[in-house]
Amino acid sequence: MNKRKATTLKEIAKKLDISISTASRALNNHPDISDATKEKVQQLAEKLHYSPNLFAQGFRTQRSHILGVIVPNIAHYFTSTILKGILEEAETKGYKVIVSESNNNENKQSEMLRTMSQFGVDGILLALSRKTTSVDSILNTLDTVPLVLFDKVSHKIPCTQVVVDEEIAAFNAVEHLINTGKKRIAIIKETENSFNSEKRFAGYLRALKEHHIEVDKKIILSTEDVSLYKGRMMTNILLSLKERPDAIFAITDTAAIGAIKALHKYNIKIPEEIAVVGFSNSIHATIIQPSLTTVDQPGEKIGKTAVTYLIKEIESNKNEITTKTVTVKTHLIVRDSSFKV
Amino acid sequence: MNKRKATTLKEIAKKLDISISTASRALNNHPDISDATKEKVQQLAEKLHYSPNLFAQGFRTQRSHILGVIVPNIAHYFTSTILKGILEEAETKGYKVIVSESNNNENKQSEMLRTMSQFGVDGILLALSRKTTSVDSILNTLDTVPLVLFDKVSHKIPCTQVVVDEEIAAFNAVEHLINTGKKRIAIIKETENSFNSEKRFAGYLRALKEHHIEVDKKIILSTEDVSLYKGRMMTNILLSLKERPDAIFAITDTAAIGAIKALHKYNIKIPEEIAVVGFSNSIHATIIQPSLTTVDQPGEKIGKTAVTYLIKEIESNKNEITTKTVTVKTHLIVRDSSFKV
């Protein structure tokens, strides 16, 4: 297609009456080349808009300067902010980014890992699909190409993982509720197997324990997918209890919003009767009435650090895989759903 | 990095005692090769997990099977749904997708076009950054690599463009307001130069005209960026008028939500006193109270058709550029902010 054929090293070399290798080395600032010729070559290259043929280069050096990213759902706001960070950091480091969606389908995820590594990406950034049970294919690509996990991770995979301080974040959220005088705090979480949900649940339990509040299983609700709809259903259940909770900690903003909608329906005052806290600081958080108290996860920062670690791994040509968990700090944003001034 | 070195055509050829070219042709299903050898080669290739070295291939054929996408802001919901469509369609057609953000910065956009085309993408999908004034750099890349514009387009650029039926959509939205008995309909739009805003404004005007409602400039408000904040500000202005409008058509959902928030503040009944209609069917539309009437833009479909046309252009090796505007249909979703049953 390219209608204007690109200028090559050969043309530059011929015009300057030097060899191709000299031209190549001059552009790569090789110490063997005299400053005079370097100058000449670089100037002519500039003038002719020379840019190396990436395929020839990649072919020769086995380096593509492409990063692969696989996420469950790109249209998820938090994911897209992470992606924003990934794109930005990758660009400044001189890498391009190929993006794929697994749609929370484990097979598709495996397939993508395979095609990406065979495609020749220099490294892969992966947020696991929900319920990734078999890590075999991941371990497989792991010894082919550097891999960094983020957001949705699993300790079964020995590689660098970038996550948020889930447990602490949840602890802080619940402690905040306790500090506002709440004593009977329900939680809406995911049914096991989710790294994030488990951590958040652990934070919830620790907060209760440290404040000597006993755990009541009746107000610990689990669901397969924490959606808005499920948030409503779960709060309906909570409202039907003899002993209603006085606060709801939802593992996710959408569920929290579902909870708020359910509470609205029964004309329950938020936060006076029942307070609500979410997790993610989604864009909805300030749209909903009352505005939602939630923990802010710095998506862009997660993306950037994930890229940083991945590139570090790529560029240190060590073949050993580093397994290390990087934790990014969150902070609680208190809004009207939990505390009114 | 790749620790396991990949199998090459050479190895396959040697093991089968045939030439490399035969192996290559066998895998590419070339008619010159007998079914017997094709079978042999393909089986062995399968067994050895052969996959062609993409760099060698791209190097040789000058085709990368990579599409470049440039969008203003990836974290914008509508954009991310388009991206979803792009990814899906590209994948089924055997293309990878490189994504970049222009951050609504025209210079960055130009820079990206340049690096992408020199990188060797087979085609580029572009949503223009806000206020793209100089189309030179775009015209420049246009004669280097196939280009398709989507969502944010400009008729100054001769290429395939995929858009939504903005004018009709706006017409329908405003007509809907008229049908519910509204007679004094304000509009919150962008200050010129925006393709989308102009089209929507045209639809607004046509609806008024066809229903013999005279245009009142006092309730036609423009702003640089149609944000939630600006939506509030604009409705504050509208509320300060002697003759208040009885409906507001906001060119964008976020502005519409800003309008709703402002109306809430003054305890104005929606839709009885003032109805509100937005544009985009963002995820907020059902979160806000009352739920927002808005026009639904099928993001995924836009993405898919954009890819379809781009690939068509790539694979027809014609060098001529086709200039054609493809319009994707929208439909109005009526919710509580304009019509209560």
Add this chain to the structure above:
DNA sequence: AAAATGTATTCAAACGTTTGCGGGAATAAT
């Protein structure tokens, strides 16, 4: 003056694939 050192450049191979061309063998047409 010969040898050693250093500097700047060139040679040539290699990466893995595709593809135009040529050729051998088998079959069909004359």
Add this chain to the structure above:
DNA sequence: ATTATTCCCGCAAACGTTTGAATACATTTT
């Protein structure tokens, strides 16, 4: 029996770059 025709396959070049090794020349050391 000779000539066409068809069917398979191999040869070799080419894509543009990088890089180890060789070369040429100038400079310094012995």
